[in-house]
Amino acid sequence: MSAAKSIMPDERIIQRIFLVRDEKVMLDFHLAELYQVETRALKQAVKRNSERFPEDFMFELTTKEIDLMVSQNVIPSKKYLGGALPYVFTESGVAMLSSVLKSKRAVSVNIAIIRSFILLRKIAANYKEIMDKLNELENRYDNKFKEIYKAINYLINPPDKVRRQIGFKRKSE
Secondary structure (H helix, E strand, O other), rough: OOHHHHHHHHHHHHHOOEEEEOOOEHHHHHHHHHHHHHHHHHHHHHHOOOOOOOOOOOOEEHHHHHHHHHHHOOOOOHHOEEEOEEEEOHHHHHHHHHHHHOOOOHHHHHHHHHHHHHHHHHHHHHHHHHHHHHHHHHHHHHHHHHHHHHHHHHHHHHOOOOOOOOOOOOOHH
16 A cells, blocks of 8 residues: 555545536545645645646636535535635645645655546546446347337237128128
8 A cells, every 4th residue: 555545545535525517526625634734735736836736727716606605515614714715626736735835745745636536537537437338238129129018009000900801601691
């Protein structure tokens, strides 16, 4: 087991990855908790190195996004944030944090977080593959079941055709 793996389980990290603006991101206070630094210190380090964090690496949440996160129980309440709007970091932003936070723990946690993002990508790819196979099976078997349903329906509700009588007829009839 590598040092990064022993720092914390993937599940603990994965539970802190959220989808915001169609990006998988982590909240600044969750990252601070994982790095074992104060959120204030993490934000200060990022602000001192703002040129390293373009908008596709890190962005600030809007009030509406925070309300949505509170309603989904991602965060207990707005008070939890201490009045400041949190930053969220994409996978690239988390990778860039390793150049800003230089402790041994920060390096190990960064490796674990990046591995978790990669794991999520693999899970998503497997999920897509499974869904494609299920759709294929559904289409294949739906077509076969349509024929069975058609045959059963024919047996239950035969057509109302008047059929010609078969057999010998006498002229007197």
